Amino acid sequence: MGLAKLLVADDHPLFRAAVLHALREGICLGQTLEVDSVSALTQALDEHPDVDLVLLDLAMPGARGFSSLVWLRGERPDIPVIVISSNDHPRVIRRAQQFGAAGFIPKSAPVETIRTAVSAVMAGDTCFPAQAAARSERDALLAARLARLTPQQFRVLMSVADGLLNKQIAYELGLAENTVKVHVTAILKKLECNSRTQAALLVKALEPEGESGLPGEY
Template identity: 45%
Template structure:
């Protein structure tokens, strides 16, 4: 495919990022390829570049707690297609990725031919989700829908809660008041249909993303 696209490869593992860079370069002739190794560096690029066509996003990067990075991208840059490239191939993860507005999901285990085919499909304007995983993902729609109802900040709070942080510690990390965190907790419990921290964490763990 010969076209001029601007694509950002966002992955914190240098070896995989370099391999993906080479693959995309082979797949898409003349593409302008940019790299980011954290959510902050990705956001910096997007705020300076107004012609990005596609983001290839790793879910496990510094600054991104699970789906919160994808959520922030879809919120701030809704017109840019995001394709998640992840080692987490669980149907629950694929289900979440899809519900949060990703344009596609490519497993890191994909071979070169599959990767190139998927990229070309996406750049032609068609979503790409592996057929087998997509069908299995439908089983997780209830949990997925609940988690998708959270705002990016609420998702961050929930992820930190799952890491064992106290309200005071979460407030410090996010630079907000403890009262704000308590308000987030109330909203999270309501949206997830749970009554306490343990239930909320269990719900998140049912869709856990592996590294």
């Protein structure tokens, strides 16, 4: 099985090197890319639209739990994503699956597991550990709501969750302030939220350990 272009997104250089070494031993790799933050991931995907697979750590700088996975699935739904995480709680595995990952690899997994997962996903299958928790309808609803957002709206939402004002968001994203206002209005409507605070709580629900969001609703 040949893999033309692989992107490894993890903020630990030794781990990235170990993963690439493991894969080169059993898979025909072409070009490989390494990034250590969400901003670097965004730039790499802009510069390399032909990436075949992303191995994604959930805890990179700039990420809020599953936010980078949700963003990536919205921005580039054609690229399969395998989450690699040191947090292999069954609920985390299930949430990764529900938020669009094609596979999940615990960082403690042996080399052969990594190769097997990558090979399976590149063949069009999925690969998740057997101990995944039961499906959550609340997560399914959250994923469906977030999927309504455009990639730019998702970026604005993340800035809203960081507590930035429209003027600050405009500066950070290189947008006109009025454009940000339009995005925020659309975001609240699509997420069925009445305020920026409610929208920020939805983002908080993307944290791996979060069970939640607003009680009884998303």
